[in-house]
Amino acid sequence: MDHFLYRDGMLHAEDVPLSEIAAAVGTPFYVYSTATLTRHYRLFEEALSPLPHVICFAMKACGNLSVVRTLANLGAGADVVSVGEYLKARAAGVPGDRIVFSGVGKTREEMRTALTGGIRQFNVESEPELAALDEVARSLGLRAPVAIRVNPDVDARTHEKIATGRKENKFGIPISRAVEVYAQAAAMKGIEVMGIDVHIGSQLTELEPFEQAYLKVAELTRALRSQGHDIRRLDLGGGLGIPYERSNSAPPLPTEYGEVVKRTVGDLGCEIEIEPGRLIAGNAGLLVSSVIYVKSGEERDFLILDAAMNDLMRPTLYGARHEIVPVQEAVPGMEQRLYDVVGPVCETGDTFARQYPLPALGPGDMVAFRSAGAYGAVMASEYNARPLVPEVLVNGDQFAVIRRRPSYDEMINRDSIAPWLQS
Known part of the structure; x- marks a missing residue:
């Protein structure tokens, strides 16, 4: 179960319409549900009761500080696999005596x-x-x-x-x-x-x-x-x-x-x-993207999105399949069309799904990739010089940007020109 449902024809994250978040941060973006994170953590607590136990969230699944703090406030520890994850866990409020280093x-x-x-x-x-x-x-x-x-x-x-x-x-x-x-x-x-x-x-x-x-x-x-x-x-x-x-x-x-x-x-x-990670965070997150173009080929139609393989690597890396849904709810009985859902990166591997059924969509329409909360944002890169996408956390009718999209200047200025190349 998750907390991403249609209300009044619009997909919501808890009580926040995704269109409202998109207007604030642009697309693509990741959005996480506090209610879903909480529910999934408590399912494990109940499952292991009354045995003495510690649930250490696997930070490799989703390492954003606000997500980790949400779980730490519930009593979770952290399973880390690098000193960077260790330091992030501490910064999120996880005490050292609840961190396992794998x-x-x-x-x-x-x-x-x-x-x-x-x-x-x-x-x-x-x-x-x-x-x-x-x-x-x-x-x-x-x-x-x-x-x-x-x-x-x-x-x-x-x-x-x-x-x-x-x-x-x-x-x-x-x-x-x-x-x-x-x-x-x-x-x-x-x-x-x-x-x-x-x-x-x-x-x-x-x-x-x-x-x-x-x-x-x-x-x-x-x-x-x-x-x-x-x-x-x-x-x-x-x-x-x-x-x-x-x-x-x-x-x-x-x-x-x-x-x-x-x-x-x-x-x-x-x-x-x-050390659960995917089951706690996976269905607690969506990747939301907008259609740039609908391209008609000789044998198929391509839905070209502003999200790409650098934003969600799982389909390219593992052949993973995510459910893709329109953000604007389809009218009951609306005819479905088959699309190859792709991103703008210059690789054929930048394909999320082939011959995927969706209602007729056009430029500016938004879609959401479900079950994107684990191994989504953490595996993202700036391939093709595409800035990392924002992460947003929802709690009831509130939302906060918990990682903003960097500007192109910020991205470019991380590099430096070697002294002998400077005029």
Whole structure:
């Protein structure tokens, strides 16, 4: 469920008509719903109750400070994968003891920043990283809290570019070597072992892969405890999918996911950590765009928008399909036309959908890409020297620009002319 509905013939974000936002900021723009963010976060809270748990929002899904603060005010922590995300989480009001630092390539400087600034735990991905973290922590006179990420070799049955739990993926250590690596960690003076981490992929639409992975984690927990390790946290990652098209069958609900967690690891007495991103933010955001031209080709019509692949990369990168709807509600019974929906970037890959049914549209008409709140704005670029688009947050009948569109001068002035090229 989201809070983007038609009222009086106009698509609204909560109580704000999208036409009002467009008049204020121009198109294209991203818009997020506070009510949807709140609802989705609370669904996970309810799903994991009464287990002790922490929900760390995966900032790679949507890192805007206002979105993160909205969730932090509800009690969310943050899952970060860079020092930039760590600093943004702190700036948004997430305390250090609710931040989990993930990622395969943490540098020593990133480790140092998080250790001195406060961190809940590092999810360690390899033995070289473990040794580096031990060295940095000892140099600061500290002990780094860690969960070691294990790779359970479970097929998440998702897109190959976002599957992370198979043995050929770069993430984690093989679960078959976990006992050996935990013994190494226990001997390090700069390391405090807190728990186990696992994450098998993103946009999962079935529960069975979670169950397979979590049963392996439960077995490993018992084995490590038998050898004297104090395993008190289980970081189960994120990955629960969302429906990108209304015609698709709905992925499992957080409540169903919560039952899997309780059934597989709920009897271990561990604090549960999860790192949802897409399910919290995905359906909480739209990308709104205007039609520039309708171009008739020999075999098809092209709907050319002012949004492009640099604004929403998912269709080009993953072949992803987003539901596209007119901002002005179509009259019931209005004939649909088939369009190739494209952007203005000079690449054939700048295509959002082919032969997509929409009512007849013309220049200036607006469309909205649903389910664009996750991996939308965060993956955007200034390719073709196109400025990043604004982000807007709605709360009831209020809206605020939470990232403005930079001017062309600002964009150009980020570059500098080398001294020998200046006259």
